Amino acid sequence: MKAAVIRKHGGPDVLSYEEINEPQTANGHAIVKVDYCAVNHLDIWVRNGLPGKQVLFPHILGCDISGTLVEGFGKFKKGDKVVVYPAIQSDVPRTSYSIIGGFGKYHGGYAELVQVPQKNIVKKPSWFTDIEACALNISYLTAWNMLERSRCKKGDTVFIWGANSGVGSAAILLAKARGFRIITVVSNENKIGLARKLGAHLVIDRSKSDVMAETLKHTKNQGVDAVIDHVGAKTWPTSIEILKVGGKMIACGTTTGGEANVNIRAFYSKEASITGAYLGTKLQLISLHKFMKSNKIRPIIDSVFSLKDVKLAHQKMEESAQFGKIILKVSR
Ligand SMILES: NC(=O)c1ccc[n+]([C@@H]2O[C@H](COP(=O)([O-])OP(=O)(O)OC[C@H]3O[C@@H](n4cnc5c(N)ncnc54)[C@H](OP(=O)(O)O)[C@@H]3O)[C@@H](O)[C@H]2O)c1
Structure with missing residues (x-):
């Protein structure tokens, strides 16, 4: 073969x-x-x-x-x-x-x-x-698991890094179908339109704008309910800063490295939490299939x-x- x-x-x-x-x-x-x-x-x-x-x-x-x-x-x-x-x-x-x-x-x-x-x-x-x-078996299953672990409800705001990535694009599609408000990030203007088309409410071009400042401005300084972080070392500091009080960061990847320098005081003073996500179970894969079918979502x-x-x-x-x-x- x-x-x-x-x-x-x-x-x-x-x-x-x-x-x-x-x-x-x-x-x-x-x-x-x-x-x-x-x-x-x-x-x-x-x-x-x-x-x-x-x-x-x-x-x-x-x-x-x-x-x-x-x-x-x-x-x-x-x-x-x-x-x-x-x-x-x-x-x-x-x-x-x-x-x-x-x-x-x-x-x-x-x-x-x-x-x-x-x-x-x-x-x-x-x-x-x-x-x-x-x-669906890796990016979509992991994104599904991360969104479930975020425990976000309809109307909550989720920040998703890397709109073009496997995990990021999956998370945007699934978050949209769950009725979450979505802020996402791209690295050049060619990707902005595609990210909007997926359903993001705010798309930040990180080559031109300060991601933290834009997010805080958009949320009236409140921060977001959850962050989906698959990027790792370079994004963890911002991910923690943009969480609202009681917000949750869900992490699954280390594309930019596995050791981050983060503001621990910012983390505990807003009683935030960080949760890891590693793929998802077979049962979650089957419920993901059903969810995508009933919401007519195609990857x-x-x-x-x-x-x-x-x-x-x-x-x-x-x-x-x-x-x-x-x-x-x-x-x-
Ligand atoms: N834990 C698990 O079970 C699990 C499952 C699936 C994936 N993962 C991990 O999740 C990560 C993503 O996987 P993938 O297959 O979706 O990767 P991918 O499609 O290659 O996407 C990589 C993403 O990282 C972004 N990125 C790179 N450098 C960045 C930076 N400095 N700031 C912001 N964004 C940056 C890229 O966006 P730009 O175009 O903006 O650079 C791109 O969107 C990988 O590390 C993978 O190993 C883990």
């Missing part, structure tokens, strides 16, 4: 599109023909390598899979359209999950066939196309690349040139 394999950590050039052996059937596992696999920032972390995180080479990236079952099992039949819930119970102490195609032992969806535990197979909802379905797809052009897809994400999900078409 064809796959994009990495044999060492590094830039997009370590991705090699080549012929490799097919995975074998194994007890309690299913083989899925991968139709589409979304690109996530996790793929870049794994490709680059992170201190203390191990990968067994050769490794296949790709955690966001929609595909077709090669053999039936239980209630599933051969040929069923499915998605793969990406979390595997972690064997690393104090970490809840490892992720298929991530730093764990499972190969991911940058390959025509993938072997995954049967319990990770979820029926693809017919409301979504195969392309859309692969976009935002930026572009579809063929698997052999995976390097270009990674470059696009590293340049933050996308708006929404970048997808790989895997099976020919």
Whole structure:
């Protein structure tokens, strides 16, 4: 089968599109023909390598899979359209999950066939196309979990970093459908219109405006009910400053680094809280599917690349040139 394999950590050039052996059937596992696999920032972390995180080479990236079952099992039949819930119970102490195609032992969806535990197979909802379905298992599920953890109610104001990102664009769409007021951020004026179209009430261009000042002005100095922060070191200080009294920051990522210098006094004096979010459960994925269907929400797809052009897809994400999900078409 064809796959994009990495044999060492590094830039997009370590991705090699080549012929490799097919995975074998194994007890309690299913083989899925991968139709589409979304690109996530996790793929870049794994490709680059992170201190203390191990990968067994050769490794296949790709955690966001929609595909077709090669053999039936239980209630599933051969040929069923499915998605793969990406979390595997972690064997690393104090970490809840490892992720298929991530730093764990499972190969991911940058390959025509993938072997995954049967319990990770979820029926693809017919409301979504195969392309859309692969976009939901990571960014949308995490955004959904973060919004649930925010405990925001209709009319509350949520601040969402990075409108163009997978997590950010998902959070805006889902927050809009829940009736929240949305403030979001972009890095250039080309993205402003797209962010507004998604449903943001205020879009701040961080290349031109001071994000904290604009947010406080817009909220009449009250601050926001919740902040969705997937950016990390560079945004945590602002995220804490713009929370209102009793506000909540929900954090899931470290795109700009994992160690932040924050104003602790500002944090405790307004009795704010910070909550972590790590993906979401399989049940949350199923309720996300139902919520999106009943609210007629389709994920935002930026572009579809063929698997052999995976390097270009990674470059696009590293340049933050996308708006929404970048997808790989895997099976020919
Ligand atoms: N905990 C979990 O379960 C979980 C799940 C999914 C994702 N994540 C993490 O969440 C993060 C986002 O993932 P993704 O796939 O959505 O990434 P992505 O699509 O590559 O988006 C990255 C975003 O970061 C923004 N950004 C970069 N530097 C910034 C800065 N200095 N200030 C403000 N914004 C900045 C970019 O916006 P600009 O264009 O404005 O630069 C872009 O919107 C990653 O770190 C990922 O690992 C975690």
